[in-house]
Amino acid sequence: MLLCDIGNTSYHFYDGDSDYKQSVDSFDPAEISDEVYYISVNPSLVTRLVSLSNWKDLSTYISREDYYETMGIDRIVACEAIEEGVIIDAGSAVTVDVVKAGQFQGGFIYPGLHAMQKAYSDISSRLAFSFDFELDLDKMPKNSPDAVSYGYLRTLYSEVLRHDGPFFLTGGDAELFGHVFPMADIDRHLIFRGMQKIITRVAQC
């Protein structure tokens, strides 16, 4: 059995042990004869995958009314992985979702580091700095690069800290944001844990 999280550019596989990616453009899902449980935010692959009987769409086993209509299936499945706490998924966007007693409480969307860096440099070339993820966020900045890093990172941190933990960090930039959220568990496989939990639940029914 394989798990697969399909994004706009890649198939992200997990065999319960290790993970690897395949490009959406070049990979043929028919190459796999194993059973694959997947979720996908990529609408262009739906018809192809439905025609393959060993590819099973896990999204059909989720009570979507517990979430909101336009919420990405990847965010939903990450929330399913935990019973309590805050999930920070740091990718092209940073999504922050709150779960209490197994119930989704709401969440917000903040720009990922590349989009945000571009936002600063669009305002002025004098603000075109790389973010310093190791900046001391307890000190008010007294120079321009720190003022920009603090503006991006401390605002997010101050809001996240209003919520009760535990805190989970996932997504491609999880390690970088780990410097900002040292209290968070870095779990690159959170979404796969959510998928496994759904499979177990379905098997018990």
Next chain:
Amino acid sequence: MLLCDIGNTSYHFYDGDSDYKQSVDSFDPAEISDEVYYISVNPSLVTRLVSLSNWKDLSTYISREDYYETMGIDRIVACEAIEEGVIIDAGSAVTVDVVKAGQFQGGFIYPGLHAMQKAYSDISSRLAFSFDFELDLDKMPKNSPDAVSYGYLRTLYSEVLRHDGPFFLTGGDAELFGHVFPMADIDRHLIFRGMQKIITRVAQC
């Protein structure tokens, strides 16, 4: 006597009563025979203004070592206007500066609303929403437009609230941000108050 805050695109005049703007491209500063006290972030006008004896550069009367080297003169003069509190200057960037007992404590820079809106829409067309400045920021969002507005506004709000007031809102988008910071004094002329304070101090010396 006139006060003038010169930006990259306009001369912003204040006669102690009302304010008006002139375009940097078309306005000739020699047209004015009154005494003008000015600050300028526009390096291209320096030579022109120095040649006019009635235009007096107020930045020469500021102890710049109380601030930091690359800090804009407009931010510095706004800080000079207050003895205590937080200044939120909402323009193309949102700058937040903290002053305690007349001393600058540091500050940070956050993207202004246009740059931030572009940051979200650059990530995905599904995040291309206008910000709702009247959103209830005490409720975790459960739809995409709210998740984006909350991501931009609540993060900033949570960080600003860590600091002691009073809070002052200035800049071109001060009224909009007034919905987010209802406890803040909206003072569109804060920078001119700072300039007046410097003039009074210099006159007393």
